[in-house]
Amino acid sequence: MLISALALGALAQTWWQRRQLVDMRLRQGALLEARVAERTQALAREIEERQRTEDDLRATQDALVHSEKMAALGRMSAAIVHEISQPLAAMEATLAATLLSGKVTDDFAVSRIEKARSHIRRMLRTIRHLKSFSRKEDGERRPVAVDTVVRSALELVGPRAGDCGVTIGFAPQGPGPVILAGEVRLEQVLVNLLMNALDAVADRPAPAVRVERRASGGSVQIAVVDNGPGIPSSLMARVTEPFFSTKQTGESLGLGLSISRTIVEEFGGRLALSEAPGGGTRAVLTFDTMAGERVAAE
Numbered sequence: 522m523l524i525s526a527l528a529l530g531a532l533a534q535t536w537w538q539r540r541q542l543v544d545m546r547l548r549q550g551a552l553l554e555a556r557v558a559e560r561t562q563a564l565a566r567e568i569e570e571r572q573r574t575e576d577d578l579r580a581t582q583d584a585l586v587h588s589e590k591m592a593a594l595g596r597m598s599a600a601i602v603h604e605i606s607q608p609l610a611a612m613e614a615t616l617a618a619t620l621l622s623g624k625v626t627d628d629f630a631v632s633r634i635e636k637a638r639s640h641i642r643r644m645l646r647t648i649r650h651l652k653s654f655s656r657k658e659d660g661e662r663r664p665v666a667v668d669t670v671v672r673s674a675l676e677l678v679g680p681r682a683g684d685c686g687v688t689i690g691f692a693p694q695g696p697g698p699v700i701l702a703g704e705v706r707l708e709q710v711l712v713n714l715l716m717n718a719l720d721a722v723a724d725r726p727a728p729a730v731r732v733e734r735r736a737s738g739g740s741v742q743i744a745v746v747d748n749g750p751g752i753p754s755s756l757m758a759r760v761t762e763p764f765f766s767t768k769q770t771g772e773s774l775g776l777g778l779s780i781s782r783t784i785v786e787e788f789g790g791r792l793a794l795s796e797a798p799g800g801g802t803r804a805v806l807t808f809d810t811m812a813g814e815r816v817a818a819e
Contacts, residue, residue: 721749
């Protein structure tokens with residue numbers, strides 16, 4: 522009996538040891554599999570991050586190439602504007618002299634000449650705005666009439682608005698405020714916001730863009746509102762980042778809103794984007810206004 526008990530004890534001990542060994546190997550196998558899976562996921566994330574970095578680098582390179590093209594186009598445009606403005610001015614002066622000579626007595630001919638002069642003056646105003654817009658402005662801030670800048674920006678984007686079938690409404694409330702800013706750079710900001718709004722509504726069945734201006738409590742708000750598809754809430758905080766754009770690759774550098782925000786902050790203002798009531802985007806510029814006595818002193 523003693524021998525049988527010892528044999529059974531040895532057998533049980535051997536079985537327990539083997540069970541422990543099997544459990545240990547199973548745990549080691551599971552641990553190894555977990556480490557392999559973890560490493561595989563890490564490699565997948567590393568590959569994805571590298572791919573994203575390469576895509577960002579490629580997009581940045583494309584943006585820089587496009588930026589150089591736009592700079593070259595801007596230089597050519599400045600030269601073209603200079604060459605066109607003089608012949609247009611001469612044409613307008615010739616038509617005015619023709620009317621003043623009194624030799625044109627037919628009412629229809631007179632009306633056609635007046636209409637031609639009106640179109641030429643409109644082109645000259647656009648050219649004047651373009652020349653002012655392309656002129657490099659120093660960093661000094663001066664008193665600027667807000668409504669005047671808004672109307673100049675609306676005139677600049679008028680042709681684009683016409684192509685989209687949009688009549689941009691401007692609804693100022695109260696007397697026109699004056700702020701301390703740079704006229705050309707503020708106009709640049711408004712043109713960028715208006716062009717973004719027109720791009721957003723280009724494919725809408727009933728496109729609408731409007732500019733609102735409200736002044737109260739020593740500050741003024743200029744809002745550009747559209748009824749486009751709007752900006753997803755998940756991207757709202759990123760749209761002012763450099764090289765970030767919701768447009769298709771190649772259509773935008775993703776610098777417009779970033780530059781606009783920098784300019785506005787240089788003037789001591791704020792640029793805020795939000796969803797417009799009823800859908801679309803509302804871009805609001807907020808500035809401190811100048812008191813009447815200070816405006817007069819300046």
